Amino acid sequence: MEYEGQICRPPMERSSFMLAVSVGCNYNRCKFCTLFKHLKYRLLPLEQVENELRRVSELGANPKQIFLGDGNAFGMETPRLLYILDKISYYFPNCQMINMDATVTDISDKTDEELRQLRRAGVRRLYLGIESGLDDVLTFMQKDHGIEDAYRQISRIQEAGLIYNAHFMTGIAGAGRGLENAEKLAEFFNYTHPQKVVNFSLFLHKSAPLYEDILAGKFVPADEVENLREDRRLLELLDTNPLLYDGFHDELKLRVWGSLPKDREKMLQKLDSAIEKYNDVGIKRYFAP
Numbered sequence: 001m002e003y004e005g006q007i008c009r010p011p012m013e014r015s016s017f018m019l020a021v022s023v024g025c026n027y028n029r030c031k032f033c034t035l036f037k038h039l040k041y042r043l044l045p046l047e048q049v050e051n052e053l054r055r056v057s058e059l060g061a062n063p064k065q066i067f068l069g070d071g072n073a074f075g076m077e078t079p080r081l082l083y084i085l086d087k088i089s090y091y092f093p094n095c096q097m098i099n100m101d102a103t104v105t106d107i108s109d110k111t112d113e114e115l116r117q118l119r120r121a122g123v124r125r126l127y128l129g130i131e132s133g134l135d136d137v138l139t140f141m142q143k144d145h146g147i148e149d150a151y152r153q154i155s156r157i158q159e160a161g162l163i164y165n166a167h168f169m170t171g172i173a174g175a176g177r178g179l180e181n182a183e184k185l186a187e188f189f190n191y192t193h194p195q196k197v198v199n200f201s202l203f204l205h206k207s208a209p210l211y212e213d214i215l216a217g218k219f220v221p222a223d224e225v226e227n228l229r230e231d232r233r234l235l236e237l238l239d240t241n242p243l244l245y246d247g248f249h250d251e252l253k254l255r256v257w258g259s260l261p262k263d264r265e266k267m268l269q270k271l272d273s274a275i276e277k278y279n280d281v282g283i284k285r286y287f288a289p
């Protein structure tokens, strides 16, 4: 199958069979995001989705885990999603879980009964871009949710038996607010108990709407040392166990990952070494085209 746009899936889904069911993101307004800005969101024809399932099945594949792409597959109407889940179970009866990205709004648009139906039809893990624990930051970045909405909707999916995993971004609160964001995020994760959290530390793109705010002086990016300190503070405070943690500081080519609480000390030491190293040399922030 030809894939449109960038292949985008959480690191824990790297071995899943990626089944495209839509193109682009149905929201597409987060200021920092460049993933799908050049694409107009559309659902792929059901016939095309089924042809892909048939093709892969005829090749002899037997995936245990399937990831539905692209951005926010959970946002499609429930009957359509159930139709696709039914086709998956027909072609791949041994598939154990079907996972996808979702937004907080996608969840609030579904009834409790729809959430339970989707769970029964094979959906297991939802990946939510929580990004920040601070309401004013979520508003500034034009996320589609506030923090109270996130608490409410996560509780609904958990009651339906679904697993929630979170993405967030160190640096998203801007210069001088890293520790404040870490503390609010820790409070949020300690209450909502994600199974996995992934930090995609804020990467600066000239093509992102946020760049205009930086030029206009409305947003001052934190430097990478502050982002490392933010990551460190969060790791210190997380006490939802067990928790898989994966942190990417792409600008520094640094990854900090492990299972909490077992690997906490090792991860903190890695961050301490990086803070010491970059504190001395300093890092000029880079803007990708």
Ligand code: SF4
Pocket: 025, 026, 027, 028, 029, 030, 033, 034, 035, 036, 071, 103, 129
């Ligand atoms: S961050 Fe997620 S919800 Fe926001 S525009 Fe990008 S893909 Fe869409």
